Amino acid sequence: MSTATRTTPTGTGRPGSSARPDGPAAPARAASRPPARAWAVGRVASWTLAAAVPLLFLGTFFAWPVLALVGRGFLPDGALDLSGFADVFSRPRTWRIVGLTLAQGAIGTVMSVLLGVPGAYVLYRCRFPGVGVLRAFVTVPFVLPTVVVGVAFRALLRENGPLGFLHLDGTFAAIVAALVFFNYAVVVRTVGGLWQRLDPRPEQAARSLGASPARAFWTVTLPALTPAIVSAASLVFLFCATAFGTVLVLGGMQYGTVETEIWIQTTQFLDLRAAAVLSVVQVVVVVAALAVAGRARARRERALQLVAPGSSGAGPARPHWAPAVVTAGVLVLLALPLGALLLGSLRTGDGWGLDHYRALGTTGGRNALTVTVWEALGNSLRIAVDATLLALLVGCLVALLVSRRPRRRAARRAVGVLDGVFMLPLGVSAVTVGFGALLTLGHPFGIATDLRSSGILVPVVQAVVAVPLVVRTVLPVLRAIDPRLREAAGTLGAGPGRVLLGVDGALAARSIGLAVGFAFAVSLGEFGATSFLARPDLPTLPVVIFRLIGQPGADNYGMALAASVVLAALTAGVMALAERFRGPAGGEL
Amino acid sequence: MTGTGTGSGLAVRDVVVRYPGAGRGAPAVTAVAGVSVDVPVGEVLALLGPSGCGKSSLLRAVAGLEPPASGAVAWDGVDLAAVPVHRRGFGLVFQDGQLFPHRDVAGNVAYGLRGLPRDARAARVAELLDLVGLPGYDRRPVATLSGGERQRVALARSLAPRPRLLLLDEPLSALDRSLRERLADDLRRALVATATTALFVTHDQDEAATVADRVAVMSAGRLLQVDEPEALWRRPASREVAEFLGYRTFLGGGAGAGSGGGSGALAVAAGGWRVLGPADPEPGPATPVRAAVVADRRTRRGRAEVDAVLEPEDVRVTAALPAGGGAVPEPGERVRLAAEAGAVAVVGG
Numbered sequence: 001m002s003t004a005t006r007t008t009p010t011g012t013g014r015p016g017s018s019a020r021p022d023g024p025a026a027p028a029r030a031a032s033r034p035p036a037r038a039w040a041v042g043r044v045a046s047w048t049l050a051a052a053v054p055l056l057f058l059g060t061f062f063a064w065p066v067l068a069l070v071g072r073g074f075l076p077d078g079a080l081d082l083s084g085f086a087d088v089f090s091r092p093r094t095w096r097i098v099g100l101t102l103a104q105g106a107i108g109t110v111m112s113v114l115l116g117v118p119g120a121y122v123l124y125r126c127r128f129p130g131v132g133v134l135r136a137f138v139t140v141p142f143v144l145p146t147v148v149v150g151v152a153f154r155a156l157l158r159e160n161g162p163l164g165f166l167h168l169d170g171t172f173a174a175i176v177a178a179l180v181f182f183n184y185a186v187v188v189r190t191v192g193g194l195w196q197r198l199d200p201r202p203e204q205a206a207r208s209l210g211a212s213p214a215r216a217f218w219t220v221t222l223p224a225l226t227p228a229i230v231s232a233a234s235l236v237f238l239f240c241a242t243a244f245g246t247v248l249v250l251g252g253m254q255y256g257t258v259e260t261e262i263w264i265q266t267t268q269f270l271d272l273r274a275a276a277v278l279s280v281v282q283v284v285v286v287v288a289a290l291a292v293a294g295r296a297r298a299r300r301e302r303a304l305q306l307v308a309p310g311s312s313g314a315g316p317a318r319p320h321w322a323p324a325v326v327t328a329g330v331l332v333l334l335a336l337p338l339g340a341l342l343l344g345s346l347r348t349g350d351g352w353g354l355d356h357y358r359a360l361g362t363t364g365g366r367n368a369l370t371v372t373v374w375e376a377l378g379n380s381l382r383i384a385v386d387a388t389l390l391a392l393l394v395g396c397l398v399a400l401l402v403s404r405r406p407r408r409r410a411a412r413r414a415v416g417v418l419d420g421v422f423m424l425p426l427g428v429s430a431v432t433v434g435f436g437a438l439l440t441l442g443h444p445f446g447i448a449t450d451l452r453s454s455g456i457l458v459p460v461v462q463a464v465v466a467v468p469l470v471v472r473t474v475l476p477v478l479r480a481i482d483p484r485l486r487e488a489a490g491t492l493g494a495g496p497g498r499v500l501l502g503v504d505g506a507l508a509a510r511s512i513g514l515a516v517g518f519a520f521a522v523s524l525g526e527f528g529a530t531s532f533l534a535r536p537d538l539p540t541l542p543v544v545i546f547r548l549i550g551q552p553g554a555d556n557y558g559m560a561l562a563a564s565v566v567l568a569a570l571t572a573g574v575m576a577l578a579e580r581f582r583g584p585a586g587g588e589l
Numbered sequence: 590m591t592g593t594g595t596g597s598g599l600a601v602r603d604v605v606v607r608y609p610g611a612g613r614g615a616p617a618v619t620a621v622a623g624v625s626v627d628v629p630v631g632e633v634l635a636l637l638g639p640s641g642c643g644k645s646s647l648l649r650a651v652a653g654l655e656p657p658a659s660g661a662v663a664w665d666g667v668d669l670a671a672v673p674v675h676r677r678g679f680g681l682v683f684q685d686g687q688l689f690p691h692r693d694v695a696g697n698v699a700y701g702l703r704g705l706p707r708d709a710r711a712a713r714v715a716e717l718l719d720l721v722g723l724p725g726y727d728r729r730p731v732a733t734l735s736g737g738e739r740q741r742v743a744l745a746r747s748l749a750p751r752p753r754l755l756l757l758d759e760p761l762s763a764l765d766r767s768l769r770e771r772l773a774d775d776l777r778r779a780l781v782a783t784a785t786t787a788l789f790v791t792h793d794q795d796e797a798a799t800v801a802d803r804v805a806v807m808s809a810g811r812l813l814q815v816d817e818p819e820a821l822w823r824r825p826a827s828r829e830v831a832e833f834l835g836y837r838t839f840l841g842g843g844a845g846a847g848s849g850g851g852s853g854a855l856a857v858a859a860g861g862w863r864v865l866g867p868a869d870p871e872p873g874p875a876t877p878v879r880a881a882v883v884a885d886r887r888t889r890r891g892r893a894e895v896d897a898v899l900e901p902e903d904v905r906v907t908a909a910l911p912a913g914g915g916a917v918p919e920p921g922e923r924v925r926l927a928a929e930a931g932a933v934a935v936v937g938g
Contacts, residue, residue, distance in 0.1 A: 039673050409609065484687045487654050490674035491681035492701030493750055499675075502700075506691045 043496065051401055054394045054422065054467075061457075062425055062464045065436025066279070072439070073276015084273040094261075094274075098281065100172075101257045105241035108179035112236045113229060115180065115330050116187025118323030124192030126319040134331065135192075136576060140568075141334060142185035143518075143575045145525025147542045148564040149337070150249025151549060153178045155561055156340035163336070175255055178246050181334060183236040190232035191225055198224055213320065234292045241285055244430060245527040245542065249549065258282045259528070263431045279432045286428060294420065341568070345561035349554065356555075356562035364559055368551040369544055370537055373563045376544040377570075380524055383459045383540060387523035388516055390463035395470025395515065398422045400504065402471070403478035426468035434529030437461055455538050461529045466519040473515040477508045517578020521571040541567050597665045598786060599628040599651065599754055604660035606646045620646035622810035623660065628754070633780050633787040634815075635801030637794060639833065643810040644790045648756050651788060652681050664753060680747035684759040686739040688731040694718070694742050695727035701750035717745035720779055737768045744776065748783055755780070755787040761796060773799040794834055798822070806830050824935050831856040831936050838862075838899070838906050839936065840877055854936045859907070861932025864895065864918065865925040866911035877928045881906070883918045893917050897926060 073084055088094050123135050141149065155161055157169040168174045198221070206216040244259045251260065258278050265275040319327075348355045360373035369376075402419045406412050425433070441451050451457050481504060489499045527542040534543050541563060548560035606621035620643040628634045636644040649655040651662050653674040662669045669677060680701075688697050698714045705713065718724055721741040726734075734742065740760055747755055760776070761769045777800045780787050791797050797804045798818040805815040814826040825831035828839060836856035855877055865878070872878060881897035884905065888894065895918060898905050908926050910917060918924050 039671075482687060484683050485689065487652070487674070488681060488683060488687045488746075489689075489700065490654070491652055491677075491679055491752075491756070492746065493675050493678070493703070494700070495673075495675050498703075503689065506689075 047401070047404075050397050051418070054398045054401070057390075057394050058422065058425070058464065058467070061437065061441070061460050062428075062433060065440050066428060066432050067436075068440040069272070069432055069436035070276045070279055073273045073279070084277050088274045088277040094278075097256055097258060097261045097278075100255060101241050101259075101285075104172075104176060104179065104243070104247075104257060105237045107176050108183065108240035109233050109237045111176065111180045112183045112187050113233050115326065116184050116232070117191055117225075117229065118326040119184065119188040119330060120192035120195050121323045122319045122327040123188060124196040128319075135188075136579065137331070138188055138334065139185045139575060139579075140338070140572045141181050142183070142189075143521040143525075143571045144182070144568050145527065145542050145571065146182070146243065146245030147249060147527050147545050148341075148525070148568050149178055149182050150246040151545060151560055151564045152337035152341040152568075153181070153246075153250055154549070155344040156337045161344070162340050170250070170252055170254065172255055175247055175250050178250055178337075179240045179243055181337060182243075182246065183239055184330065184334065186236050186239070187229075187232045190235070191228045194228040195221075195225060230292065234289045238286060238289045238426065241289070242282065242429060245525075245546075249546070258285075259429050259431055262429050262435075263528070263531075266431070266435050275432075275435070279429055282429050282432075283424075286424070286426075291420075294423075338568070341561055341564055345558065345565045348558070356558035357566075359555065359559045360562055360566070364548060364551065365553045365555040366551070368548060368553075368556050369539075371539060371544075373541070373544055373559065373566075376539050376541045376563075377566065379534075379538050380541040380567075383462065384520050384523040386459035387462035387466060387526075388519040390459060391466035391470050391519040391523075392512070392516060394463065395467045395519070396474060396508075396512065398467065399471045399474040399478055399508075400500075403475055403504075405483070422471055423468050425464050430465055430526070430528030431532070433461055433464060434532035437529070438532050452533070453535065455535050457533045458530055458538075458540070459523070461533060462523040462526045463519075465526055465529065466522040469518040469522060470515040473518060474508055474511050477511040478504055481507055514578050517575045520574045520578075524567065524571050524574070598630040598632070599788070600661075600663045600666070601626045601647070601651065602661045602663070604647065604650055604662065605658045606643070606650050606655055607658045608646075619810055621650065621657075624807070624810070624812050625660075626805055626812060626815060628786055628788055630786050631784055632803065633777075633785075633789060633801045635789045635791055635797035635804045636807055637791060637797040637804050637833075638807035640792055642807045644792075644807050645758055647807070648681075648758050648788060648790050651754075652679050652756050653677050654681075678750075678753040680750070680752035680755045682740070682743050682747050682755070682757045682760045684762050686743040688734075688739055688742055688746070690731060692731070693727070694723070694729045694731060694734070697731060697742055698746045698749050700746060713749055714745075717749050720748070720782065721745045722775060736764050737772060740764065740772065741775075744779060748779065748785065751783075753786065755785050757787060757789045759790055759792070762792070769793075769796065770799075776800055806833060808833070822934060825856065826937055828854070828856075828936055831934060834934075835859060836934055836936075838902070838904055840879075840902060855928075856934045856936050857906075857928045858932040858934075860909070861929045862897075862906050862908035862926045863929060864897075864908050864910050865927050869911060869927075872927045876930065877933065879926050881908075881924055881926050883920050883922045883924060885920060886917055895924070897924060899926070 074080060074082060119138065123131060123138065144152075153174055154169065156163050157166065157174055158164055159169065161169075168177075202224070203216050203220050206220045207213070211219065241257065242259050243257055244263070247255065247257050248260050248263070256264070258281060262275045262278045262282070265271045265278065345356050346352050346354070363369040363372055371379075398418070402415055402422065404415060406415065437457055438452060441457055486499050486503050489503050494502060524540075525542055526540075527546065530540055531543055531546070534540055539547070545560050545563050545567065548556045548563065602625050603623050604621055604625075605619065605623050607617045607619050609615075609617055622643070624643075624647055626634070636647065638644045646655060650657045653662075653669065653672065664677075689700065692700070695711075695714050695718075698717055699710050702710045702713055714727065715724070718726055721744055723738060723741050723745070726738070726742070731739065731742065740763075744760065757776075761772050764772060773796050779785075780800070789797070789800050791800075801818065803815060803817050804821050806813045806821070808829060813830050814821065816824075821830075822834060825834055825836070831839070835858050837859040838857040838861075840855040840857065857877065865872070879902070880900045882900065883895045883897045885896040886893065887896070893910050894907055895910070896905055896907055906926070908924075
């Protein structure tokens with residue numbers, strides 16, 4: 001039809017066949033059914049499908065295993081038995097673990113925030129040569145696999161390590177330091193991302209009214225940043241309180257979290273009831289932290305007037321000396337474990353060399369492993385590709401769904417509930433998920449082959465763990481799209497599908513690059529659930545590293561360090577690549 | 590389907606738009622309270638009203654972006670309730686353009702031209718960019734455009750698919766004054782050149798008069814008057830319309846003393862008075878003349894003015910001095926003021 005040939009601006013007069021180039025299919029459909037109902041039915045059907053896929057996925061591979069495991073704890077003989085609570089909470093060990101978890105979370109969070117806010121100022125508010133490199137460097141610890149962080153801190157703090165004279169190996173302080181190392185980037189990126197876009201004029205107004213830089217910061221800037229700080233803090237608390245790999249490597253039997261305790265109770269003591277009770281405790285803590293984070297985020301999205309980064313000529317070129325000194329110190333401290341890891345991997349019995357790297361082609365001293373480290377790396381990469389694709393599919397559907405603001409109040413509330421539900425895997429014990437999957441997912445839906453021995457569960461469960469990160473990366477970008485942009489596309493004749501693809505899709509594409517990076521890095525480093533599900537003949541790299549450090553012999557330890565360096569380089573490389581592909585509008589965590 | 594309009598073009602019948610209350614249990618807000626208006630093919634109608642009067646909501650209801658709570662929107666007698674936004678063939682220009690940030694200028698303009706062969710599309714894009722005065726801007730990223738250029742691109746984008754009706758939602762309000770005046774002229778020219786039927790929402794009286802063939806004055810969700818600009822300014826239907834059009838002083842019925850406003854009263858625009866000098870000829874009987882006491886003197890744009898209180902009505906007005914110069918009256922002095930011929934309207938005539 002007709003845009004090109006039409007001579008009058010009057011249109012054709014039939015609503016179903018407006019003068020659009022893409023119209024031909026519609027009039028036929030409009031003729032056979034009342035078009036309004038057809039459109040409404042089609043819309044409801046497609047959104048229902050979009051909701052069903054992630055719900056089914058997370059229901060099968062997350063909710064069912066977790067509930068089954070919890071159920072086994074409370075329904076040992078098919079009847080509800082809550083005596084487990086009384087029993088578990090009457091053990092001094094439980095109280096010690098819960099106390100340690102909360103102390104670790106609280107101290108780790110406070111220190112991360114105290115160090116991270118000055119870091120956010122220096123790295124995101126100030127401009128100086130090399131700031132981009134430093135921002136990337138700060139992110140490295142966050143994407144490092146937890147097992148690698150543990151190994152790096154051991155390499156730094158052990159008796160003959162660079163900081164061995166501090167005698168911190170195996171102490172609570174070492175664990176907290178490792179958690180801060182890991183979570184510093186969360187605070188810097190979340191707070192910095194907001195700070196960068198904060199309109200600087202209120203602060204300038206405060207200065208012109210006679211406020212010192214410190215007073216302007218306390219009275220104007222800090223209140224504006226508070227929502228981001230609260231949001232980051234609750235996330236850090238979550239990561240600290242549920243830390244697994246790092247704590248398992250550094251804490252040994254003496255220190256632990258609820259998460260490591262669940263692992264110990266299930267694998268060492270085979271006490272499912274205690275594990276179930278602890279899982280419930282953890283879920284309560286996690287839900288509370290997520291609720292705080294959600295509230296803070298909602299306030300942040302509502303209240304702030306933001307500008308494009310750098311568009312307001314924002315920020316001093318030269319940072320104030322105090323935060324600069326703090327940040328410089330932190331950057332050195334961040335480099336120490338990484339340096340110790342690298343040095344340790346190059347140190348051989350009689351000097352320096354690449355012996356440990358050459359050993360990666362073997363199965364270790366006294367055949368510590370079933371496969372070579374390179375084969376384990378291959379497993380990790382293959383699994384990560386599958387897990388990333390799955391996480392991306394599910395995560396993008398969730399983000400799309402949750403970013404909608406439906407007109408009906410009930411639908412809006414449903415979207416809000418889904419938003420929270422899809423975040424749960426972020427905090428529910430990965431150990432619980434892994435062990436629950438091992439117990440329940442033998443033959444789901446009557447599938448003939450045993451999924452547990454097929455190895456298919458590993459990427460699936462890693463995807464479950466990665467979905468919240470994908471959602472958190474893509475969702476802010478989708479939410480930030482002005483709804484009128486979609487309306488503009490609609491008035492230009494774009495149907496709902498084309499709007500989705502041409503506006504939402506095109507604008508979110510850059511942030512999807514970052515989401516791919518996160519998902520891939522998470523999958524490469526996932527340890528909690530994978531340690532249950534990986535087949536003995538198909539272990540992943542973190543599983544192999546954990547096995548190596550548990551084995552006697554300096555050679556095996558050296559191999560663990562070398563393998564950690566490889567894994568660290570790989571995840572950091574993936575993240576660097578992802579950062580390159582994302583645009584200036586990419587989402588922060 | 591029932592024909593709700595009579596002629597060709599847009600027919601809006603008793604449209605009501607309501608928004609749900611902000612909180613739980615909060616009452617719904619009625620933005621448009623039953624509006625009926627027609628836009629015949631080829632006409633440009635301005636919806637003029639203060640901010641918050643519901644004019645943008647009415648526009649969104651016409652576009653199909655907001656479902657009306659009741660009433661009907663029809664085109665050429667065919668009800669559009671069942672037609673989704675993207676099949677109405679109505680273009681829409683937003684106040685801030687809403688250009689697609691990930692596409693360049695040509696990519697934005699070509700967005701609605703899907704289905705055309707590549708060279709036809711390119712030709713149409715070039716034609717439109719010419720029309721809006723931006724030839725050669727094809728490959729420019731939209732982020733590099735100024736505010737005025739953005740609105741020109743937004744206009745070109747909306748006109749490109751030859752919409753049956755173009756909806757403009759305060760397209761010039763975000764621009765500074767001189768640019769706004771120039772763009773209003775350009776907008777009128779582009780709409781006439783393409784013979785586009787348009788509904789133009791604005792809160793600026795001058796803009797409405799420049800761009801539109803007819804102006805509909807809206808307040809608190811209702812239409813107060815629909816008329817051609819000249820007729821509207823000469824005979825505003827009520828004091829409310831007159832006040833919104835810029836009339837400040839309301840005189841009693843006819844040229845004599847009276848009840849101060851209401852039906853049949855005269856209204857004089859702000860800045861519509863001048864002091865009668867001794868050398869001036871006596872004005873005709875149609876011109877309101879009032880005795881007044883000078884209250885203050887000042888200068889505006891380099892010309893001396895006086896503030897004076899009209900004696901019969903006891904209202905304060907500003908009056909220009911006679912062109913011939915002469916002595917500026919002192920405060921307390923009694924003068925005679927005459928309303929400029931073009932600044933007088935009959936209210937509710």
